[in-house]
Amino acid sequence: MLDRSLLEGDAPTVAPQLLNKLLTHGGTIGRIVEVEAYTPDDPASHSVRGRTPRNSTMFEQAGTLYCYLSYGVHVCANVAVDAVGTGAAVLLRALDPVHGIEEMRARRAGRHDLADGPGKLCQALDIRLEHDGVDLLDPASPIGLSDDGVPPPKTPVVGTRIGISVARGRPWRWRVDPAQRQSIQ
């Protein structure tokens, strides 16, 4: 498992630290290769208007899973970070499949792009809205975040965030350089 204190910093600090960590749901495991940071003072963040029924798990303790429905269609998965009540999160944008690839492919209707997108990775790992609020650091949870000893990249690829219309300029998107990926594609 992961030490919770790693997630208790602010989102732009924590986000790149989550690169190369493992996300596990049952037999399906993926390595996190792309993330984005969202903070409560950020116009693009769901938490910018304070706590609401939808975003309330974003305000819970670091390591809580925040799931929401995007475009009325796709589920997106975030990890709540920072202190309790802050409303900060890291959006998980892409995984490299590590284990359970056949299962992922079946969930992805036979496609080969298994988890290279926030909606796709939730489909591949079968993360659903009902998983909103699970503690990713509790061994009893169905979905978990763990560290297998692969460190985050020293020089992640930094970019701007995607799919938002406000606060586009913030360089709050981090990726593992495709040439430095640890897992099979």
Added chain:
DNA sequence: GGAACGATCTGC
């Protein structure tokens, strides 16, 4: 009570 707008993906 209603309308606008998405932290996206797919297929045309």
Added chain:
DNA sequence: CAGATCGTTCCC
């Protein structure tokens, strides 16, 4: 490149 598709939020 536009359509799908529906919950959330805000405004009337």
